[in-house]
Amino acid sequence: xxxxxxxxALVADSIVDICGALGLAVAMLxxxxxxxxxxxxTRFLVAMGLVAALFLLRGLSWWSxxxxxxxxxxxxxxxxxxxxxxxxxGMLRRHAPRAxxxxxxxxxxxxxxxxLVGLADHHWAYDLALAGFQFLTVAFCGVLLFRRDPAxxxxxxNTSVWRLxxxxxxILPFALSDFRGLMPDMPVRLGGVGALLLVSIVxxxxxxxxxxxxxxxxxxxxxxxxxxxxxxxAHVTPGADLAHGVRLCAVTLAGVLAIALAVDALSSLFxxxxxxxxxxxxxSRAETQEALIAxxxxxxxxxxxxxxxxxxxxxxxxxxxxxALREIGVLHASGRSWPWPPTDPVAERLAALMAAHSAxxxxxxxxxxxxxxxxxxxxxxxxxxxxTALALxxxxxxxxxxxxxx
Numbered sequence: 463x464x465x466x467x468x469x470x471a472l473v474a475d476s477i478v479d480i481c482g483a484l485g486l487a488v489a490m491l492x493x494x495x496x497x498x499x500x501x502x503x504t505r506f507l508v509a510m511g512l513v514a515a516l517f518l519l520r521g522l523s524w525w526s527x528x529x530x531x532x533x534x535x536x537x538x539x540x541x542x543x544x545x546x547x548x549x550x551x552g553m554l555r556r557h558a559p560r561a562x563x564x565x566x567x568x569x570x571x572x573x574x575x576x577x578l579v580g581l582a583d584h585h586w587a588y589d590l591a592l593a594g595f596q597f598l599t600v601a602f603c604g605v606l607l608f609r610r611d612p613a614x615x616x617x618x619x620n621t622s623v624w625r626l627x628x629x630x631x632x633i634l635p636f637a638l639s640d641f642r643g644l645m646p647d648m649p650v651r652l653g654g655v656g657a658l659l660l661v662s663i664v665x666x667x668x669x670x671x672x673x674x675x676x677x678x679x680x681x682x683x684x685x686x687x688x689x690x691x692x693x694x695x696a697h698v699t700p701g702a703d704l705a706h707g708v709r710l711c712a713v714t715l716a717g718v719l720a721i722a723l724a725v726d727a728l729s730s731l732f733x734x735x736x737x738x739x740x741x742x743x744x745x746s747r748a749e750t751q752e753a754l755i756a757x758x759x760x761x762x763x764x765x766x767x768x769x770x771x772x773x774x775x776x777x778x779x780x781x782x783x784x785x786a787l788r789e790i791g792v793l794h795a796s797g798r799s800w801p802w803p804p805t806d807p808v809a810e811r812l813a814a815l816m817a818a819h820s821a822x823x824x825x826x827x828x829x830x831x832x833x834x835x836x837x838x839x840x841x842x843x844x845x846x847x848x849x850t851a852l853a854l855x856x857x858x859x860x861x862x863x864x865x866x867x868x
Contacts, residue, residue, distance in 0.1 A: 493510075509548065554606060662719055
């Protein structure tokens with residue numbers, strides 16, 4: 463094993479960078495799955511791929527002691543400004559000024575050449591040149607975005623520009639910590655952590671407002687939990703100083719964010735491939751109510767569903783239930799959102815009916831004659847998404863004809 467690997471800072475740097483590469487790779491796959499043919503997505507994938515390659519090659523070079531891998535990683539870092547400019551042009555849907563494009567292309571080419579021939583061995587000078595070039599390019603891209611014509615873009619595109627600018631500003635301190643030649647006293651490089659936070663925020667902002675709030679809440683919980691875990695690990699480590707505590711917090715934060723991105727991506731993939739209740743109905747050719755119910759019987763939620771007509775409901779006074787259920791679609795056995803007090807005869811009969819069949823939900827399919835569907839949803843599946851799906855299924859069943867139209 464490389465002798466320098468015994469350096470705690472080097473160990474932390476390599477772990478953070480490999481976690482950053484993993485998180486970026488997961489985010490790239492997620493974006494690719496969401497928009498496989500989008501031109502802007504392709505530009506983002508190029509820029510993210512350069513950063514992921516940088517982290518992976520740099521982490522592997524520190525593990526293996528390979529000079530070639532380290533130089534290739536620096537070459538990727540030199541190409542990142544070009545990737546940032548490509549993304550900026552895609553966001554603006556127009557080309558950047560020709561002089562600026564030539565300057566960025568020439569600067570990237572010279573720095574790539576310098577990294578490959580070994581000029582990066584002069585750490586302070588090379589880090590100063592690379593950092594200056596990267597930040598000048600980011601500033602140039604920021605000016606282009608700030609001076610854009612808002613009327614030429616949609617409201618969603620203008621919002622995306624502001625979010626991208628904010629994220630770029632927030633990630634600058636993390637990126638600066640990667641230049642060890644300029645900041646030799648930094649306990650750990652935080653570029654991987656910054657990249658993980660950035661892609662986590664980008665993926666969260668892709669949903670609707672309630673989903674974004676929930677996503678930011680979960681992200682905050684993950685960050686806080688990871689930092690507390692790192693602090694706890696530092697506390698139980700004998701002789702740990704502040705620098706070692708910072709390294710542990712960075713490692714745990716990078717690991718938690720990378721694992722969370724991977725788990726979220728896999729969960730989304732499984733949800734997309736698994737046939738849900740609504741998906742089964744949407745892709746079926748069933749035309750009648752009976753055919754739809756027969757199709758639903760193959761789904762776990764409806765496998766033991768019980769359909770009751772007025773004959774089976776005679777012990778529960780259909781004459782009392784009919785007017786009460788006229789404006790009702792779905793009822794939960796817990797009694798929440800019931801419009802009747804517990805002592806009302808309707809509530810008593812419905813509670814007895816659902817208890818007799820061990821049902822958690824009641825769906826009203828018809829009022830004249832009374833037609834009910836009772837089913838039991840497992841506690842682990844009884845969430846707002848399932849409630850919404852049941853309400854939509856009930857509406858589809860209630861509106862479906864009993865016979866195929868002639």
